[in-house]
Amino acid sequence: MRASLILRAAQHRTPSIKFIGKRTPPNSFATYRSKAQQHGPLGGNAKASTSGFTTYGAIGGSAGRSLGSVQPKEGEVFDRNDLPKRFWRTQWTDEEIDAVTSGGATLVA
Template structure:
């Protein structure tokens, strides 16, 4: 018991703390466009960004809410057309046949359901 107490009293941590961390004084916090941005510029305001943005339909349309006030009270077609660009697909079933999912065979289904025991 005494030996353990003696060892713990003279223990030194392996981590050495050098002191208070400070940010470099020449650090630039001004907003910049992302290097992979297609326009390489920042929008003037959030409202200007929303005018051009599209997510599940155009965002710039002013929608009149029904008496319930719910956004879900409008049909999807009232948001405008949402078409993928050429070469883009929304679902794997729209791809050419070589890129579609292959159906499961009965042997694979049996192997999964038995935990692999039916393979041996």
């Protein structure tokens, strides 16, 4: 057993993947954050609010009414129930509810 450990330690491991081009060090977190997006840009100028907190980016940095209307555009809906009834979700039957609750055991005859 000891001999195999010594042999394994003596072997040089060659990676199976080869990278093309020069290796560049990663950017700083501040540089990353200035380019990152999560529900809108994360970077930008910091704005102090009246409560003393600092907000970043476009989301949360201004009042909601200044963002514009929240009504759906022509041909868009926010809820499936705003569509014609044929597109609504169908109601579960009692048999389907029993099958789910029992884990399907009641369906086996």
